[in-house]
Amino acid sequence: MRSLLRPLVRHCHCGSVWSCAAKPINAIRLPSQQQQQRRTFLTGLPLSSNPSTQSISATRTLPYTPTALYKIISDIDAYSSFLPYVLDSKVVERHPITSSPTYADLRIGFTPIDENFRSKVTCVEPSVVEADASGNGVFETLKTRWEIHPTAGLGVPTGEAAGSVVNLKIDYGFSNPLYAALTQAVVPKVATVMIDAFEKRAKELLEKKDDE
Incomplete structure (x- = not known):
């Protein structure tokens, strides 16, 4: 974990190591994640080029x-x-x-x-x-x-x-x-x-x- 955080700490210029480097990655959520979850699940597979009727x-x-x-x-x-x-x-x-x-x-x-x-x-x-x-x-x-x-x-x-x-x-x-x-x-x-x-x-x- 420390090795993953070092690059972030080394290049951080905001003066706060905690706010820039210590926040768990899985806590970051895109704003539209929940809204897109259902449609992404249903359209995750490639569209069929020759769907059977x-x-x-x-x-x-x-x-x-x-x-x-x-x-x-x-x-x-x-x-x-x-x-x-x-x-x-x-x-x-x-x-x-x-x-x-x-x-x-x-x-x-x-x-x-x-x-x-x-x-x-x-x-x-x-x-x-x-x-x-x-x-x-x-x-x-x-x-x-x-x-x-x-x-x-x-x-x-x-x-x-x-x-x-x-x-x-x-x-x-x-x-x-x-x-x-x-x-x-x-x-x-x-x-x-x-x-x-x-x-x-x-x-x-x-x-x-x-x-x-």
Whole structure:
């Protein structure tokens, strides 16, 4: 230890050997150390030059019209009130003619991810709502696509002429392999959990409306 301190003592011109040479090195902390700790941990590995894209999906047959279900899915401002993992949601731009969302900001959270993404939104009434947030730093690929089809003609024995088949597909690929490792227990369940929550939301809104 003395040998490490000698050079500091020899070149010190402030008149105080204690203040310049005796302070333990591990007591010195950069001002931004704590703030950067989480992001440094998650981005410490090199970014993958060819991240693999994976897909998860879930399908549900519901006794409601495509138009009614489309209105719920395209209401992105309300996502944070009923969709798991969506902590905040806000439409920031709409189509000048149809008023359908074209861009939206969403905050997504599940261990260890808590990030804000801007998504490009494509709506085709009453059958498609797609949000693309690819290349956001965490995900090299992130596309969420809702498709709604009437059960008529699909051979689905629901007994409801106004029924619909709802399919949710999520394509994703992490920019950093560390994210994939840390979320492998959560991500495969996301589509199923989300469509369960959507079914509950549709039941609450549409059956309540019928009762009125």
